[in-house]
Amino acid sequence: MRAAGGRSFTLSSVNGLDGIGQIAYSLARSGIIGLSRLLATQYGHHRISLNVLCPGTIETDRRSENMDQVGESRHSTKHDGEWT
Numbered sequence: 001m002r003a004a005g006g007r008s009f010t011l012s013s014v015n016g017l018d019g020i021g022q023i024a025y026s027l028a029r030s031g032i033i034g035l036s037r038l039l040a041t042q043y044g045h046h047r048i049s050l051n052v053l054c055p056g057t058i059e060t061d062r063r064s065e066n067m068d069q070v071g072e073s074r075h076s077t078k079h080d081g082e083w084t
Contacts (some may be wrong), residue, residue, distance in 0.1 A: 004047065005046060005047025005048055005049070006047075006048050006049070007048070007049045007050075007051070008036075008039075008048070008049070008050045008051070009050075009051050009052075009053060010032055010036050010050070010051070010052045010053070011032075011052075011053050011055075012029045012032040012033050012036075012052050012053070012054050013025075013026075013029040013054055013055060014054045014055065014056050014057060015029050015057070016028075016029025016030040016031075016032060016033045016054065017030075017033065017054060020057070029054075032052065033052050033054070036050045036051075036052045
């Protein structure tokens, strides 16, 4: 008997969308988003839904140095919200 579709949720970060901060971290988060988009495209017709949750930036002592840069980037970038 075939399964009747399904759902998958992946956790990434808004840094994967904007590329703010450490290069390796942003690249890894972007890879998760890209892989999820690819899988959603390939398996969507099987009623399989793939979603990526991208939490925002939290201001901490360590992050306070570039919070102005984060704010400017977030306001100048428009995200689709839905890819499929």
